[in-house]
Every structure is written in structure tokens, then in C-alpha cells.
Amino acid sequence: MGLDINSVLIVDGVGANCGEILKSHGIKFVNKAKISKDELLQEIPQYDALVVRSASQVTKEVLKAGKKLKVVGRAGAGVDNIDVTAAGQMGIGVINAPGANAMSACELTCGLTLNLARHVVPAASALRAGRWERAQYTGTEVNGKTLAILGLGRVGREVAIRMHAFGMKIIGFDPFVTSEQCAQFHATKMELDDIWPLADYITLHTPLIDSTRNFINANSLGRCKKGVKIINVGGAALDVFEQEPPTDPLTLEIIEHPAEAQVRVGQEIAEQLVNLVKPGTFNTPLAEVTRVLPNIFSLCIR
Numbered sequence: 629m630g631l632d633i634n635s636v637l638i639v640d641g642v643g644a645n646c647g648e649i650l651k652s653h654g655i656k657f658v659n660k661a662k663i664s665k666d667e668l669l670q671e672i673p674q675y676d677a678l679v680v681r682s683a684s685q686v687t688k689e690v691l692k693a694g695k696k697l698k699v700v701g702r703a704g705a706g707v708d709n710i711d712v713t714a715a716g717q718m719g720i721g722v723i724n725a726p727g728a729n730a731m732s733a734c735e736l737t738c739g740l741t742l743n744l745a746r747h748v749v750p751a752a753s754a755l756r757a758g759r760w761e762r763a764q765y766t767g768t769e770v771n772g773k774t775l776a777i778l779g780l781g782r783v784g785r786e787v788a789i790r791m792h793a794f795g796m797k798i799i800g801f802d803p804f805v806t807s808e809q810c811a812q813f814h815a816t817k818m819e820l821d822d823i824w825p826l827a828d829y830i831t832l833h834t835p836l837i838d839s840t841r842n843f844i845n846a847n848s849l850g851r852c853k854k855g856v857k858i859i860n861v862g863g864a865a866l867d868v869f870e871q872e873p874p875t876d877p878l879t880l881e882i883i884e885h886p887a888e889a890q891v892r893v894g895q896e897i898a899e900q901l902v903n904l905v906k907p908g909t910f911n912t913p914l915a916e917v918t919r920v921l922p923n924i925f926s927l928c929i930r
């Protein structure tokens with residue numbers, strides 16, 4: 629017998645397929661693309677489960693207000709907008725869809741790395757504005773340059789494989805990955821202190837937790853090569869992008885994932901929820917953050 633989940637509140641513009649999958653398995657849902665903090669507090673007591681993206685803050689207050697709440701599903705990877713510790717203490721499970729948008733994040737990272745090398749966005753903007761500034765936007769090759777990947781999980785290692793194929797030297801940092809594992813995706817494992825002065829490009833693929841917040845800061849930047857280029861796709865820790873929603877077009881481009889990935893995260897979360905109610909319905913494994921994250925929280929990597 630599975631969990632008793634009869635009603636699910638879906639917010640933050642999760643793909644419509646999420647609700648459709650739930651409905652086809654007899655689970656009722658209400659989809660509110662945009663919801664304010666007050667509305668969420670008012671609505672949550674009626675629901676057994678909540679599905680969010682990154683916009684809604686699932687604080688202790690929200691979790692407490694969710695009198696019937698059994699599960700919070702994150703349609704995506706990052707759970708920094710959910711108080712996972714409080715959820716665990718209250719017996720509310722937190723599940724996410726960690727792999728569903730990984731390839732999209734990886735491809736966007738690779739594309740942005742090449743774009744940065746060739747100044748595609750500023751050059752195109754100048755041209756559209758009627759300015760012919762060819763000399764100013766002369767690019768460089770990535771071949772032979774060093775790419776530092778901070779966080780070698782699902783996204784980071786795929787980036788390593790692809791950018792190695794472009795001739796980049798890949799160095800990486802991840803306390804959970806061994807040197808032998810790194811070698812499988814052409815990366816050399818290093819300590820952060822050794823990474824900063826070597827990197828021509830730095831890309832962040834860490835979860836946003838206390839130890840990675842403001843990972844790139846005045847101190848680390850001060851130790852980098854002059855002109856180092858930084859790529860931040862998704863919910864990683866870069867203090868200059870902490871303002872959300874961002875308004876700057878480049879930042880918007882950086883955080884926007886293709887629709888494909890949104891369909892996949894919606895599906896993965898819905899299938900996990902259905903499995904919780906009717907075990908074994910889908911092959912999708914349960915990605916329960918409430919079980920694994922406390923160990924990560926205790927790790928200080930700065």
C-alpha cells in the first residue's frame with residue numbers, strides 16, 4: 629500500500645504534463661503557475677503534496693502550514709528553495725528530478741563557453757544596434773585553454789566530456805568524486821586552491837548549499853587569472869546572479885532551460901508521486917533528497 633496522496637498543488641509553471649500524469653492515475657491536482665507567499669500559506673493546508681520549481685520558497689512556515697503535507701516534489705534538481713532539514717524533521721519527504729534537465733544544462737554550458745570565447749552576444753548586439761565593432765570582439769579559441777569544473781555530478785561530467793572534445797584541458801573539484809572517476813571523463817581532480825590560478829574558464833555545477841554559497845567571491849576571483857570567464861547555468865552559487873528574477877538579458881539566457889527539459893522534470897516528478905501512491909507503476913526511481921542531503925549539508929568544501 630502506498631502513500632495516501634489525493635490532492636497535489638502544482639506551482640511555479642511546472643509543465644502541464646505533470647498534472648496530466650497525476651490525473652491519469654486518479655490523483656487530483658490544482659495548477660497555479662504563479663503563487664504569492666501568502667497565497668501558498670493559505671492554500672497549502674488543503675493538499676497532500678506540493679510540486680514546485682525554483683520560484684516558490686518552501687520555508688518551515690509553509691511546511692508547518694501544510695497540515696496534510698506528505699511530500700514536496702521539486703521539478704528540477706536544486707532544492708535550495710526548500711527547507712529540507714525542516715521537512716525531514718516534520719516527516720515530510722522531499723523528492724527531486726536530478727537528472728531530467730542535466731543534459732540541457734550541460735549543452736547550455738558548452739554553448740555559453742563557446743559564446744564567451746567568441747563574444748557572440750555582445751558582437752551580435754552591437755551589430756543589431758548598427759555598430760560594426762569587429763576588432764573589439766575578436767575571439768579566442770577554446771582549444772588548449774583550461775576549463776575548471778566545480779562540481780562533477782551529472783552535469784559537470786557531461787560538460788567535461790564535451791569540452792575535452794574541443795581540446796580543452798579539464799580540471800575539476802568535487803569532494804565526492806575520486807581522481808580515478810575524474811579520469812573517466814578526462815578531468816584532473818584538484819583542490820580549489822590549485823584551481824583558481826590555472827583556470828581560463830570556470831563553470832559551476834554545485835548544489836546551492838551553505839558551503840557553496842558565494843563560491844565565487846572577491847577572494848577566489850582575486851586568485852584567478854585576469855579575464856577568467858565564468859559560466860553559471862542553473863541554480864549554482866555565484867553571488868553576482870543571486871538576484872531573482874534577473875532582468876539582464878544574458879542572465880535570462882543563462883538560466884532559461886529548453887522546454888524539453890521542463891517536460892522531462894514534470895514527468896519525472898509526477899511518476900515518482902504516482903509510485904508513492906501506487907508502488908511500482910513506473911520504472912522511475914525515487915530521488916528522495918530528505919535521505920541524502922543531511923550528509924551533504926555537514927560537508928564544508930570552502
Ligand SMILES: O=C(O)[C@H](O)COP(=O)(O)O
Pocket residue numbers: 681682683703704705706707729862863864885
Ligand atoms: O535546479 C534546477 O533544476 C535548475 O536550476 C532549474 O530550475 P528552474 O527551471 O525551476 O528554475
